[in-house]
Amino acid sequence: MNSVADAARRVLTAADPNEKVKAARQAARAWRQGKLAHSFDAAMPDVPARPALPELLPPNRMPKRGKGGSERGRLALLHALAHIEFVAMHLAFDMAARFGAGFPRDFVDDWFSVGADEAMHFAILDRRLRALGSFYGALPAHAGLWEAASATAHDPLARLAVVPMALEARGLDVTPVTVERFRMSGDETSARVLERIYNDEIRHVRFGTKWFDAGCKDKGLIPAAHWQSLIGTHFRGVVKGPFNDSARDSAGLTREYYAAIA
Template sequence: MTSIAAACRDILLTSDPAAKVTLARATARAWRRGELAHRFDVAMPDEPARPAEPELLAPSRMPKRGRGGSAKGRLALLHALAHIEFSAIDLAFDAAGRFGAQFPRAFSDDWISVGADEAMHFAVLDRRLRGLGSRYGALPAHAGLWEAAAATSHDAAARLAVVPMVLEARGLDVTPDTVARIEAAGDHASAGILRRIYTDEIRHVGFGSAWFGYLCANGGFAPAAHWQMLVTQHFRGLIKPPFNDSARAKAGLTREFYAPLAVN
């Protein structure tokens, strides 16, 4: 029987976006049906395979995009979000395949379900781009999204602290205003997609918070203080307001974690 680690590695090494989505969904179904062994017998790659497009640029070279009010600005915004979701497929399956042996089986359950969600998110965003006359890959994209994974590849607690509890939590902060702007521009279809993603991301951040708490309880660490130490060591960006405190709290990420690191 194929192992879950081997299945995760196969997803990471699949570069074509449509093929990655298909494989991610098939892997999640196979896992739910008991068709993959809870075994971690292969290593995850240092980096996932990349499609030929989009062109990946350093953050300093990325063109500035609008806030989603104009048609061009909405395309740029939706493309950027599609790229985040595409990268998030790899992040979720990498977490399951790389760190699953350190946790109960439920850890794999959670992150494989996250990977399936991210594949769905990417697929609906790409479909929306095509409906608007564009496609994923038509614009350049941020090259730094895998940096957080590479910086935390050695430490499950650091990965959970940075990826779901910083990067995905930031999405909870900014999405409600983004939805409001897109609604105001009359693009109700795109706004509906982002509302669905927002709801799912609360659950994803919650998985990160819960498993981070599990590690802290087993290691005898104070969760908030340990999170702050790991974020300071491994996250190169800023923890900055405004914060969506209510959504973060629903996900188990309370102000005692992030308020001491906030930069105004």
């Protein structure tokens, strides 16, 4: 593990979840300690390695999981969130290694730190599933989450627009309600886990907005207008409310970005 690209590739090519989390933590620590060259000398895989389970299904074949009121519904929701965080590890390290050469050095600072956060989020969600008698892989998972990376592999601004500024931003909208549902069901432990993740995700969206704005400035583009154009081209789905405007504002994602196309 000698370079940014090499360290990121190790995360993406580790199939076992525990090994992937370990590789993510090692990569982030090695970068902080100055042990990795700011070099992009290894190609990222088109598709990251993953375990045999969970079974991946297209969105239209995913079973309905409810809103988290029942114990079964809460397990299904925690499993879905664990899968999102598992894929988010890939997205963060791929972002740093695939596009880092075109940005200042602190681009890697930010996205390696995000990758370490996502690894931690996955680990605590998997631990919570096991405490409740389940595990990551016990249920099927959404097959489409990596599609956003594949569709934007050619353009860092498109990747920033779709992943942190649309997909993760949607998490800011829905997580507070989910936390309250867990709390009302008496599952305070899971509620606290989700609150921790939510607070980290505000920072992740902020990094996305920060680097998107910087990239637009370099190219002479108007950030909000260019974001709307990229979302129209690359985002599968619609930008819809209700929006957590205060959390989005904290992340620099103001209404001028999304109100016109919501």
